[in-house]
Amino acid sequence: MTGADSGNSGGRGTEGAERTFAALPPARGRGFAQTWWGQAWLKALEDTALESQQLKKGRKQARDGAVGAVSVRPGRITAVVRDSDGTAHRSDVLLQQLGTEEWDRFLDMAVERAGHIAALLDRDMPPHLVEDAAGAGVELLPGIGDLEPECDCDAWDLCPHTAALCYQVARLLDEDPFVLLLMRGRGERQLLDELQVRSARAARTRSPADGTAAGADGGTAEEPAGIRADEAFAARGILPPLPPPPPVPEEPGLPPSLDTEAEPPPGIDADALEFLAADAAGRALRLLIDALSTGHERQPIEQELTPGQDAVRLAASTDDPLIAVRLARGTGRQRAELDLAVGAWRHGGAAALAVLEEEWRPEPGALARAKADLAAAWEDSERPRLRAGAGGRWTVVGADTQLRYGRDGRWWPYRRAGARWAASGPPAADPASALASLRTEV
Template identity: 30%
Template sequence: MSPRTTDVWAHPLTATFTTTADPATLNTARRLLAGAHPQLNVNPGFATAKFALPDGRAARARLIVEELTAAQWDRIEAALGARTPATSAIGDDLADPRHTAGIPLLPSAQDLSHHCTCTPTPAGGPCAHTLAVGLLLAERLRTAPAPIFTLRGRPYQHIKKRLRNNEPSALKAAPAQTHLPSPATPTARPATDHAPVIPAQQPAPMPEPADLDLTTTRPALTGPLTPPPAPLPQLSAQQALVADAAHRARALLAGTEQPTGTDTGSDLARFTALDHGAPFRQAAMDHLGLDVVAMGHLTLAHTHGGPAGAAAYLHRYTLDHDVLARAQADIQPLRPAPNAAVECEDNHLTDPAAGIQLRYGPDGRWHPYLAPYGTWQPVPGPDAYPAQAYRAARTAARAHRRTR
C-alpha cells in the first residue's frame, strides 16, 4: 500500500496515544522503543509485547481493544459489498466510518484498556509498556492495516474473501493465491475469435548419423578456464551450479531427492548447507538481508524441516483462525502454565510462559521453536499434529537446560 494509505491508519492511532497519555509516561514509552525491536503479537481483542525490566524480569504488556460485534461486522460487510466492484472497497478509505456503515474500525481512547505485569496500572493512566505496545501497533499500521481488522475481531483476509465471493462473476478477478504457497499449475491459453490460424509446421528431417571416433584419447584440460565475460556469473559460481546439479541428480537416482524450495530463500538455505554452496553463504545473507545469527537459524530450520521449515522461518502466512484455535486446544493439556495467555498471530502460535512457539509451514506441519537467548530459533520435531510439535519443543528445552 502507498504511504498515504498506511498513514491514514497510523496517524490517528498514534494521536490517540500521544494526546491522551501523560507526557512523562509517553517519553518513557518512546525510550523503551529506541534501538529496541520487541515482538508485537496481535490477536482478536488484544495486542501484546514483552519488555525487559531493570531487575532482569520481563514485563508483559497487553493493550486490550474492544472487539466489534458480529452484527456490526455484518453491517460493515454489507456496506462494502454494496460498492462496485466490491473488492475496490479494501483500501485506505476504510479508515473513514462513512464507508463502514458509520462504525469506526480505528479504536478511540474509550475503546482501549491496559494491563501490564510490571506494576498495577496507575490510576492516572496506562504504564509506559502498554503505551509502547500502542506505538508499536501504530507503527505496524504503516505497513498494512490488517492488524486493526484482527484486533476488532474479523481478520482482513476474511473480509476480502467474503467480498470476493459476493462479487458478480463478471467483475471477479483472477483466483487469489492460497494462504500458503503451493506449486503453480499450468493453465490453458484461451482461444479467441480473432486469433490467427498458424499452420502446423512439418518436423525437420533427421540428420544423417555422424561418424564418431570413440577410440582415440583426448587430452584432459590442464590449465585454468578463461573467465566468462560479463554479465555471465563468475566461473566459481558456474562451477558451484554444475556441482549442485550433479548433487541433485545423484539424489534423484538414489531416491533421496527432497522437494525443491517454494521460494528463493528456502533454496538458498538448501544450497548453502552443502559443501559446494558454503562459499556463497555471505552472498546469500546479503541477498536475504540476514545477519550471521539469523542465517544460522535459517540453516537449522532447513535441517529440521526441509524447504518448508526454511519457508516457515522466513515468512509469515495468513492462517485461518479456526486452525489456530484447534491447535491451541490440542496443546492446552501439555502446557506447564495452563492459565497463562497464548498468543496467536498469522501462522504463529506462541506460549510465552513456556518459551515455546509453533509455526505452521506450507507443508501442513507445525515447526517448533524456542527462544533461550531472546530470539526464536528452530528445534527438531516438526509434525502435522501441534501437540507432537509442542512435545518436541519441550524435549529440546529440557536438553538445552541440561547443557547450560
C-alpha cells in the first residue's frame, strides 16, 4: 500500500506503510541539512563511510538533482539515481526497525510529556525528545554503521548513488521528522492513533479531585523532571552551532509612557516609575554590552548593591534636582552629602563610594604597603609634605588636597570642598599619579 506526497516533500498526505516524495530540485548553494536531526543523519552517514571520495561524488550527484523520487517505508529508503551519462541505478539504504517493545516504551514516554507530541506535530524533533527516548532504551537517530547501503551498481560498500540518496533524505528529514519514524517502523497516522489511545487511557487514570496521575501504590506520581544541563551539553556534538548574537542597540529602548488621562492608583508615583523603567533599560543595555565584550567570562561577578549604594547610582544617572532631593531624603542623607556621594560614584562606582564614606583602618600589612608606595613615588626633591591621618588618608601640608588609600590598594585623589573632602578623580596605582591628576603644585 503506497501513499504519495508527490510535489510536497513535507506534506502529510495519505499515510500507509510507504510514502513517496517527489524528486527535489538541485541543492546548489545550500546545505543538505539545516536541522540538528538532519545533521545527525548525515553524521551517521559520514562516520560510516570507508571512502570519503564516494561521499564527495554522492554529495555532488545529490546537489546536481540526480536523485529521483524517494520511497520511504519501514526499514528501507529507495530511489533511482542517475549518473552524468544518464545511466540509472536503483539504490536502497536500510535502517533497522524498532521492535514492538521499543515502540511501546517510546509511546509511553511521549504520552508522559505532552510537549513531545506537540513538537512532532510542529515537524520538530527537540533534543530532549531524543534524549528521553534514549533514556527509555530507544535510539531514534542512526549511529555509526546503522545505515546499510544496497545498489545495483554492485559496489560492496557505500557508493556514490546510495550516498546521494542519503544526502537527499537529509533534506526530507529537515521538513518532516516523521520520515525517520516511518523508517524506524511506524507511519505518522499509526503513531498518532496509538498516542491518542494511550493519552485517553492515561487521562482515565488521573485523580478526578486534583487532576494528578495516580502512582502504582495509589499515591500521586511525581512530575516529570526537566533536562539536566550536563545531558544537554553532552549532546552538543549533534547540535548545530548557535547563530551569532544580534547587533547591540545603539541606545536603550524607550520605556512605556505613563502619562495618560487616567489617574494612577493611590500610592503609585508615575514619574518615579518612568524614571526607574528608563534606568532599567539603560542598565540592561550596559549589561548586554559587557556580556558580549572580550574576556567578560574572566571578570569577577559584581557585588549586589545595597539600597544606599543604589540610590547614589540612581542619583548619578540623572540631573533632575527633584529626583535627587527624594533620593537624599529616602536614604537619610543631606542634599550636600548626596552630591558628594554622586561625585565619588562617577569616579569609580561602589569602590569610590566606599573610600568616601567608610571608616577604614588599614591592617599592619596594608599600611606597610601604603607607606612603601609613598616612599617610592617621588624623588626626595619632589616629595610633597604629607600628614598622615586616620583611615588610610594622607593630606598634603599647605594645600587643599589629599590622598586616600583604598582597600584594593589603589590611591584616590581628593580636594577640599568647604568643610568636606570631595573625590576629585579616578584612582591610580601609585600616589604620585593620583596627586598629579589634581593639577596642583605641591
